Amino acid sequence: MSILAYNGGAVVAMRGQDCVAIATDKRFGIQAQTVSTNFPKVYRMGPTLFVGLPGLATDTQTVHQRLKFRMNLYELKENRVMRPKTFSAMLSNMLYEKRFGPYFIEPVIAGLDPYDNQPYVCNMDLIGCPNEPEDFVVSGTCSEQLYGMCEALWEPNLKPDELFETISQALVNAADRDAISGWGAVVYIIEKDKITEKHVKTRMD
Amino acid sequence: MARRYDTRTTIFSPEGRLYQVEYAMEAISHAGTSLGILATDGILLAAERRNTNKLLDEVFFSEKIYKLNDDMVCSVAGITSDANVLTNELRLIAQRYLLQYGESIPCEQLVSWLCDVKQAYTQYGGKRPFGVSILYMGWDKHYGYQLYQSDPSGNYGGWKATCIGNNSAAAVSSLKQEYKENETTLAEAQALAIKVLSKTLDMTKLTPEKVEMATLTRKDNKTIIRVLTSTEVEKLIADFEKSEAAAEAAKKQPPKS
Numbered sequence: 001m002s003i004l005a006y007n008g009g010a011v012v013a014m015r016g017q018d019c020v021a022i023a024t025d026k027r028f029g030i031q032a033q034t035v036s037t038n039f040p041k042v043y044r045m046g047p048t049l050f051v052g053l054p055g056l057a058t059d060t061q062t063v064h065q066r067l068k069f070r071m072n073l074y075e076l077k078e079n080r081v082m083r084p085k086t087f088s089a090m091l092s093n094m095l096y097e098k099r100f101g102p103y104f105i106e107p108v109i110a111g112l113d114p115y116d117n118q119p120y121v122c123n124m125d126l127i128g129c130p131n132e133p134e135d136f137v138v139s140g141t142c143s144e145q146l147y148g149m150c151e152a153l154w155e156p157n158l159k160p161d162e163l164f165e166t167i168s169q170a171l172v173n174a175a176d177r178d179a180i181s182g183w184g185a186v187v188y189i190i191e192k193d194k195i196t197e198k199h200v201k202t203r204m205d
Numbered sequence: 206m207a208r209r210y211d212t213r214t215t216i217f218s219p220e221g222r223l224y225q226v227e228y229a230m231e232a233i234s235h236a237g238t239s240l241g242i243l244a245t246d247g248i249l250l251a252a253e254r255r256n257t258n259k260l261l262d263e264v265f266f267s268e269k270i271y272k273l274n275d276d277m278v279c280s281v282a283g284i285t286s287d288a289n290v291l292t293n294e295l296r297l298i299a300q301r302y303l304l305q306y307g308e309s310i311p312c313e314q315l316v317s318w319l320c321d322v323k324q325a326y327t328q329y330g331g332k333r334p335f336g337v338s339i340l341y342m343g344w345d346k347h348y349g350y351q352l353y354q355s356d357p358s359g360n361y362g363g364w365k366a367t368c369i370g371n372n373s374a375a376a377v378s379s380l381k382q383e384y385k386e387n388e389t390t391l392a393e394a395q396a397l398a399i400k401v402l403s404k405t406l407d408m409t410k411l412t413p414e415k416v417e418m419a420t421l422t423r424k425d426n427k428t429i430i431r432v433l434t435s436t437e438v439e440k441l442i443a444d445f446e447k448s449e450a451a452a453e454a455a456k457k458q459p460p461k462s
Contacts, residue, residue, distance in 0.1 A: 065307075069300045072274070076296050079266045 003104045004055050004126070006031060008180025009041050010140030011052030012171050013110035013121045014154060016163035019191045020119045022050045022110040023171045025140075025202075026184035028057055037183040037204070045071055048112040048190050049084050051091070054140040055105035055126070063103050067091065084111035084120040088130055095128030102126045106139045110190065117192050136170075142178035149174045160189050160196075168200050176203055215329060225334055226327050229357035232336040233283040233370060238405045239269060240368035240376055241280065241340040243352045244394040245387060247422035248342040250280040251398040253370070253406055257414050267432055270419045274299040276309050276428045277343030278419055282370035283357075284336040291337055295319055312343035316353045316361050324359025334358070338369040342421050344428050350421070372405035379404060391420060399445045411445070413438040 008029050013022040028039030042052040043064050051067065053060040070090055074082055082090075088109050095103060109122040123137035124130045131137065136154050138146035149170040158166060168187055175182035185200040218224055237253040252269040270280045271292040279295065281288035298318050302310035319339075326334045334357040341353040354369060355361040366384045368376035379401050389397070398418065403411045413435040422429050433441075 065304055069304045072300055072303070073296055076272055076274075077293070 001031070004106065005141050005180065006104075007055070007057040007060075008141050008178075009039075009054040009057075010138075010142045010146060010171065010175050010178065010181040011041055011054045011108045012136065012138045012146050012150065012167060012174075013050075013052065013108050013123075014136040014150065014158075014163060014167050014170075015119045015121050015134065015156075016158040016160060018112075018117065018119065019160045019163060019189060020110045020112060020121060021160075021163045021167045021187060021189050022052055022108065023167045023185060023187040023200075024052055024054070025171065025175050025181045026186060027180065027182055029180055032180075034183060040186045042186065042188065044188075044195075045087065046081055046111070046114070048114060048192075048195070049082065049087060050110050050188055050190065051087070052108035052110070052139065053105045054108070056103075059103040059105045063091075063094070063105055063107070066094065070094070081114045083113050083115065084109060084122070085113070087111070088120075088122045088124075088132070092124055092128035092130050095124065095126065099127050108137050108139045110137075110188075112190055112192060140181060142174045142181045145174035145177045146170060160191055164189050164196075164198065168198075172200060172202050213331065215327075215331065223327060223358070226358045229283075229334045229336045230338075233338045233357070234373065236282045236284075236370045237269065238368060238370040238372060238376065238402065239280040239282045239338075239340050240366070240373075240380070240398060240401060240405075241342055241352045241354075241364065242366040242380070242384065242389070242394040242398055243342075243350055243364070244389050244391040247391040247394075247420055248344075248350050248352055249391065249394050249398060249418060249420045250278060250340055250342050251395075251402055251416060251418040252280050252282075253402060254415050254417055267417055267419075270417050270432060271295075272430060273315070273341075273343075274303070274309060275430075276345060276421075277312060277315060277341060278421055278430055279339050279341045280417075280419075281340075282338050282373075287335040288337045288339075291319065291323075291335055291339065294322065309345065311345040311347055312341065312351045312353065313348075313363070315343075316341055316355055320355050320359045320361045322359075323355065323357060327358060340367065340369060342419075344421060344423055368401070368405070370405075376401050376405045391422065395420075395441055396445065396448075399441045403445065411442050413442065416442070 011024045024040045024042040028036040121137045122132045136150045187198045189196040237255040239252040241250045299310045338356045352364045366380040418433045
């Protein structure tokens with residue numbers, strides 16, 4: 001039994017045309033037992049910046065709090081909003097600080113740069129190795145399934161509505177092939193001047 | 206006489222004074238004025254900007270007013286570099302509390318914590334005290350709007366209206382006369398602040414470049430912190446000068462009749 005599979009969960013993020021989307025399942029379980037169906041693992045860190053923290057639930061909460069700490073200080077000192085790339089660097093650094101006793105989360109970052117509105121997605125391993133592809137990023141206990149779904153469904157320059165459909169199908173179908181992911185899903189579509197949050201109906205098993 | 210007892214912070218003089226702390230306060234009394242006023246619907250801080258040299262590159266957001274967290278703002282008077290160190294520490298203290306307890310730090314706690322740090326520099330370490338007095342304005346769910354003042358000795362107090370820096374004594378007595386507790390609204394407080402500032406600013410006339418003002422209010426369960434734009438400050442100064450002129454004219458009336 002892997003520690004990263006103790007609580008279960010899945011997160012996926014995709015790039016679209018002048019938009020990004022990030023989606024998470026809502027299950028919180030302790031091994032086989034499902035404890036809550038309202039535990040989304042995606043948090044909003046800035047006006048157009050979201051981070052998904054799947055993995056060990058206690059670390060999900062702690063890393064989120066510590067990220068908030070660092071971001072608040074950054075924004076007070078620099079008097080500006082943090083860019084997704086910078087946030088990535090900060091998270092990577094934070095995870096590597098715990099290189100020999102890591103946080104058991106494999107984060108996913110999605111956002112629009114506040115200055116040039118470029119879409120950005122990134123994921124990293126539990127010790128902070130970043131990966132910034134042009135298309136999509138996945139993480140969680142059904143990451144293999146997510147890779148398959150995204151590879152099949154994603155295409156470049158999807159509009160926000162199309163992106164919503166694509167990311168929802170990718171997450172829902174991948175989570176359905178995983179016993180410890182699912183039980184509801186939340187999808188965020190991030191555009192320059194609008195954030196849409198949609199709760200997707202899924203199989204509740 | 207003082208010579209023998211004033212070179213180290215950590216010793217008392219025979220009269221029971223801490224000279225280094227007093228000298229620090231002396232340094233502050235030469236610095237640009239900062240004042241704060243508690244109103245019924247909000248709080249404001251106003252400060253005199255000293256660095257108005259034309260050659261200065263306008264990069265910064267505010268010279269003397271610093272945001273500490275979502276619910277608190279402070280204004281400083283004294284040595285700016287010392288102030289930067291302290292405001293940085295204040296921000297760290299606030300974030301550590303948020304990380305530990307999951308909620309915003311209550312205003313008095315933040316002030317109290319920093320004052321403990323300031324006090325340490327008057328008792329051990331052999332280092333000089335910080336040459337900064339700070340005015341804090343903030344909101345918390347326990348006591349609502351609050352205004353605090355702290356000085357180099359590490360003492361702090363809660364105030365309804367107060368002033369630090371150059372000519373602060375004159376400003377405080379002026380505030381004492383004009384401030385009406387539980388009756389002053391934020392708009393009236395802004396006008397009062399401009400009035401008091403114009404008195405403390407040596408000989409020079411008030412201009413928008415010389416004044417910084419920030420307000421803190423609550424709306425829909427969120428704290429709103431605003432630094433006034435120079436247009437808004439200009440309007441306040443214009444209103445003040447108009448009322449001054451009106452008062453002058455009124456004074457001249459009686460002899461005619």
